[in-house]
Amino acid sequence: MISQRMAEDAAGETGILRPIFEPGDALLFDDVFLHKTGSDPDMPNCRYAIENWFFGGSGFPQEYAPIAV
Numbered sequence: 001m002i003s004q005r006m007a008e009d010a011a012g013e014t015g016i017l018r019p020i021f022e023p024g025d026a027l028l029f030d031d032v033f034l035h036k037t038g039s040d041p042d043m044p045n046c047r048y049a050i051e052n053w054f055f056g057g058s059g060f061p062q063e064y065a066p067i068a069v
Helices: 004-014
Strands: none
Touching: none
16 A cells, blocks of 8 residues: 555655546556545546456456457
8 A cells, every 4th residue: 555645755846646537538557557536525426437457468367358359
C-alpha cells in the first residue's frame, strides 16, 4: 500500500495531478502507473467505468479465458 505522503513525495515538484474528464474521455495506463479514484462533494452522480486488461499471447494469465486469440 502506498501512503498519501509517499505519493506526494514521488510526484515531486509537479504534484499529484487529477484529470478532469468529459463524457467519452478515456485514460490508459499500465501496471506501474500509480492511481487512485478521486471524488469530492461536487460529484453527486454515480460514476461508471469499463475496465479492460490487455495481455500479449506469451503473458496471458492461465486462470483467465481469452475472448479472442
